[in-house]
Amino acid sequence: MADKLERYRKKRDPSRTPEPVPETPAEDRGGAAFVIQEHHARSLHWDLRLERDGVLASWAVPKGLPADPGTNHLAVHTEDHPMEYLTFHGEIPKGEYGGGTMTVWDTGTYETEKWSDREVKFVLHGRRASGRFVLFRTRGENWMIHRMDAPVRDPFPDVRPMLPAERARPPKDAAAYAFEFAWGGRRLLVAVDGGRTTAAREHPWLRPLAESFGSRTAVLDGEVVTLGGAEILVCYDLLYDEGRSLVDEPFTGRRAALEALELAGTRWQTAPSWPGEAGPVRRAAREQGLPGVVAKRLDSRYEPGTSRSWLFIPS
Known part of the structure; x- marks a missing residue:
């Protein structure tokens, strides 16, 4: 069986980073947890992680989750992360991969509606993030994330002072x-x-x-x-x-x-x-x-x- 965390470990030195670096992935418990981390690295972005087969499938989303169906946001597919990352927060040292401050922005559970190599449909149930979303692959590791439902949200005011x-x-x-x-x-x-x-x-x-x-x-x-x-x-x-x-x-x-x-x-x-x-x-x-x-x-x-x-x- 392929080691799903091989890419993750190659990018990190456990003697230099406080991130969890387990030797093997966790046993697949069939769970459906998610975490969104706010990551103040070289540029601010949010990391969306969905539990899947004993690891956390991960995407870096520069602008965060889209607030309405009218706007799609870039989501860059990154390496799978260990389950221990569900609760990780702290300071990744400058110069290390992903160096910067990471906090847990939201966590909860999700439902899978579809999961393939090119498309992932899911429903988030979190405190701050909730609703139906789809991730779809566009080119290489670049995906887009689209909101499928319409939350109650006023449009940005377009006003003169x-x-x-x-x-x-x-x-x-x-x-x-x-x-x-x-x-x-x-x-x-x-x-x-x-x-x-x-x-x-x-x-x-x-x-x-x-x-x-x-x-x-x-x-x-x-x-x-x-x-x-x-x-x-x-x-x-x-x-x-x-x-x-x-x-x-x-x-x-x-x-x-x-x-x-x-x-x-x-x-x-x-x-x-x-x-x-x-x-x-x-x-x-x-x-x-x-x-x-x-x-x-x-x-x-x-x-x-x-x-x-x-x-x-x-x-």
Whole structure:
């Protein structure tokens, strides 16, 4: 009988990597477990592994599982992995095969609908991943993965930025607004999907931000400003999160969702926001040499273009 783990062992030195390197494959128990691992290696990807004949048949999926049937994702067939990999997580040393951080993104069981050398149809039953998928071979080790069912998922919002109307003085009903600094930077909407963002084409320093989202989908609204000689993304709104559009949510709901992301890095941060604090925020903006403040109605939805729900008040 062929050794299904021969390729796996040849690629790894058990004295250098914490990965399991068993001498022989496990006995086939006829199980149907799966694991998806988030792998921050040379490039971020997800490893899909399906139990089959005592090993884990494996595919590297650069953008993760497709969220809807309208998009297929590349899935590169890799060597079979040992059953012990179902629970493996940790740091594979730099310079070793697959070097980088690996975490368990999801695990569970699956049902096989078809399994051949060119096509694998299956149904996942996990906490984060569920539904019907098919893997189909295209060329060599390159396969594609297609979602066969349609989950409830809002489309990415295709909107123009919401802009404040200018006003000389703060609104009298200050308690109905949140007050933020007007940064005077360049507006930027950042769509993140599959750990990547097209905004990184112009701003490569945003790649680590996108990777930090893992498989989470999001659309951030903010500005690129220069602080301390470096460009920084200051985020102040969230328009889309985990398959759900937030543009019709009130500002307070969007703000709470943004703060829950806990965005804090050397090149990105969440902009501070102070409900009802018109005077102190305006004075602080003036002292810091900022153009002014933006007052945002707490109950306002996100409206593309200029809106009276957001007010720019000069310093």
